[in-house]
Amino acid sequence: SQQGEEDPQALSIQEGENATMNCSYKTSINNLQWYRQNSGRGLVHLILIRSNEREKHSGRLRVTLDTSKKSSSLLITASRAADTASYFCATDALDSNYQLIWGAGTKLIIKP
Amino acid sequence: DSGVTQTPKHLITATGQRVTLRCSPRSGDLSVYWYQQSLDQGLQFLIQYYNGEERAKGNILERFSAQQFPDLHSELNLSSLELGDSALYFCASSDAGGPYNEQFFGPGTRLTVL
Numbered sequence: 001s002q003q004g005e006e007d008p009q010a011l012s013i014q015e016g017e018n019a020t021m022n023c024s025y026k027t028s029i030n031n032l033q034w035y036r037q038n039s040g041r042g043l044v045h046l047i048l049i050r051s052n053e054r055e056k057h058s059g060r061l062r063v064t065l066d067t068s069k070k071s072s073s074l075l076i077t078a079s080r081a082a083d084t085a086s087y088f089c090a091t092d093a094l095d096s097n098y099q100l101i102w103g104a105g106t107k108l109i110i111k112p
Numbered sequence: 113d114s115g116v117t118q119t120p121k122h123l124i125t126a127t128g129q130r131v132t133l134r135c136s137p138r139s140g141d142l143s144v145y146w147y148q149q150s151l152d153q154g155l156q157f158l159i160q161y162y163n164g165e166e167r168a169k170g171n172i173l174e175r176f177s178a179q180q181f182p183d184l185h186s187e188l189n190l191s192s193l194e195l196g197d198s199a200l201y202f203c204a205s206s207d208a209g210g211p212y213n214e215q216f217f218g219p220g221t222r223l224t225v226l
Contacts, residue, residue: 033214042114042204042218042219043215092210099160100157101157
């Protein structure tokens, strides 16, 4: 069953603007991860946030986690054309039997 | 470059056939995960091996099987192929037995069943 669901499904913004993507999940988690996938390529890990953390930064990326709302957001600041990709969240639910549960992804397009 | 290699990159075959996809994890990683990604879809977890043993099973069809060898490389076998099996197949590796750390993904094998 789908644990993580990203919102929006697709997002198109101008280069230089900020992009925000959201992920909601259903059950309690140990951690939540964000990955990027360039078209047809393998996924690349961006950031991992643990259930006892509320915010994490990595370069132009900022991830927040609200366990009370079972949601996370990924903010990309000062977007660049190279940020064009699909972004996925993945959670390891406490009852996930060692699996990461993946959302369907947000397709981000940065217009030059 | 993630350090995970997958072969072949592309595979075109006919319905009813059998294929084998191969994955070599990053040096030192004991876990290998297999995923299926259909066109413009999210990832479907298939199966995980940890140090040669099956650790977790996802939505893997009975026509599919996998194994991890003593040198830690893994193979995913797909048999009695159907048109709907056309997809990207990724393997990923990690140093942990559970999904607690990041996974490193290979470039994928694109399977086309005609």
